[in-house]
Amino acid sequence: MEYLLSPGAERAMTAAQSWAARLGSEIVQLTHFILALLDEEEGRVAQLLHRLGLSPDRLREQLLALPPAPPVPSPETLLALARDWSLSCRQDPQVLTDALLLAVLQMDPQYAAAVAPLGLDLPRLQAAVLPASPAPESAAESTPYPLSQAWPSPLPPPPSETSPRATTTSPTAESAPPPAPQLTLEPIQNAPSYPPPDASSVSSTSVLISPASAAPAVFDAVAPPLPLLRVLDTNCNRAREALRVLEDFCRFVRNDPSSTEEVKTLRHDFARWEQRLPLSLRLSARDTPADVGTTLTAAGEYQRASLEHVCQINLKRLQEALRSLEEYGKLLDPSWAKHAEQFRYRTYHLEGRLLHSSRRQQLLAQARLYWLFTPSAAGERWEWRLEQALSGGVQVVQLREKHLADRACLQLAQALRRRCHQARVLFLVNDRPDLALWSEADGVHLGQDDLPIAQARHLLGREALIGVSTHTIEQVHQAWQQGADYIGIGPVFPSQTKAFDHFPGLEFVRQATAVSVRPAFALGGITPENLLHVLAAGARRIAVSACLSQASDPASIAAQLRALLDSYALPGVNSVDSSGPAPVPAP
Secondary structure: EEEEEEEEHHHHHHHHHHHHHHHOOOEEEEEHHHHHHHHOOOOOOHHHHHHOOHHHHHHHHOOOHHOOOOOOOHHHHHHHHHHHHHHHOOOOOOOOOHHHHHHHHOOHHHHHHHHHHHHHOOHHHHHHOOOOOOOOOOHOOOOOOOOHHHHHOOOOOOOOOOOOOOOEEEOOOOOOOOOEEOOOOOOOOOOOOOOOOHHHOOOOOOOOOOHOOOOOOOOOOOOOOOHHHHHHHHHHHHHHHHHHHHHHHHHOOOOOHHHHHHHHHHHHHHHHOOOOOOHHHHHHHOOOOHHHHHHHOOOOOOOOOOHHHHHHHHHHHHHHHHHHHHHHHHOOOOHHHHHHHHHHHHHHHHHHHOOOOOOOHHHHHHHHEEEEEEEHHHHHHHHHHHHHHHHHOEEEEEOOOOOOOOOHHHHHHHHHHHHHHHOEEEEEEEEOOHHHHHOOOEEEEEEEOOOOHHHHHHHHHOOOEEEEEEEHHHHHHHHHOOEEEEEEOOOOOOOOOOOOOOOOOHHHHHHHHHOOOOOOOOOOOOOOHHHHHHHHHOOOOOEEEEEHOOOOOOOOHHHHHHHHOOOOOOOOOOOOOOHHHHHHHOO
């Protein structure tokens, strides 16, 4: 087990051996550690004693006059006690010199009683180290911090000449900890004298990881037990690693900008959430060499059948890790655990998109130009207009018939679906999940007053595409939370096909695209003349109606729209120029 020591604590561990040698002892005693701590003239222990009105020099003389003290069973035992106290009281695994002093005094009750009259009264020292509690005058006036609850009892027997080893590390503020020196409590022969260190070079503290400087911790005063921390640390690592594998799958295997952006957002949200469990605490519990699971290998662990199998395995790994974080997190903070549950639900939706994403999801991810088509308004030439739009580059066609009888509307929907599928173009029905089902459409588009997404999904199945019209940022968030596959955002400009009392405009486009990780189509009055303004606001997909339905040359208009749209990269897709042409001022 590695221990994180301040430079002063590391020097004290070595100086205790020097004191043992100077006093002719073959084993390091408890008094030797206190004498080593007193050598740090400007260290935390010396400052602590001065605050309590004690003289380190006088205390050193009194300690040297005492009879031989009990031996230190092992450096591991002492460091473990000091670390446990630091975790409980400071929420930091680093062992400072004052924590080392308290650990020494807890090692043997009889020794603690012998040095208490000298001023080394454990309850008084603990209260002075933790300034939140006033320092009591004597042991009879206070109850010590329940440090002993985490300490082993009974203590191990005294060591032989060679005691167990303790590994220590000393961090620096700007680099990773160097390889730790190994410390043994073996007798030191012909040890040189040990003068007090130069005060200018002494610092018993190193950079502390302050919980207050990071995200709010998920506990208040007492740090979680190490087994719980091990569970949480392991599953945080599993989840984060799985998210990276899934992001690579979406980006490089599927080349799907929408799902890539969704996984990336989920990964960043998870990273912010896990910061509430300080990394210093997680590292204090991490003990990979002693983890019994590292030597266990399941059958097939190093076998993957396909790229999709890699995706499937890591989705399950992510879900299982989140479930474990949720259950064990309840022991820390219910609200923290609740977020783990929400992450898990988001992965279920992601699983549906990745594993069951059919041709529909892939076509939607690449779609830029969406056409709201009302064939009855085109009369007998509706088939010609459809062919023109398809040849110009339309990628999604929505049947929008408000007044046609159901039977006629169903026949029209079936004809449109057949032609769109021949052209590898998505076909959806507006407002009517029932007609979408009967016509075998790719999905349905819902307004704010139509059926809820959950009911439409129950009717159409999880592979169907469901889009939702949104007019406020609240509706955008609600649509994504309820599982919409895409949204319409607008109206941006006044439209010839639909009357609105309020136009959210380009500002709403900016807001909605900023929070959307799945396809968002700007709609309402968009034409080739004003499209650059929409693109400058952040939209990369649009839905149009009149500019194609009423155009004398629909193919040419569709081609113009696609040319402008294609000059801007979709989110999550690398391009030579991801910003497109220079933005133009909003009208």
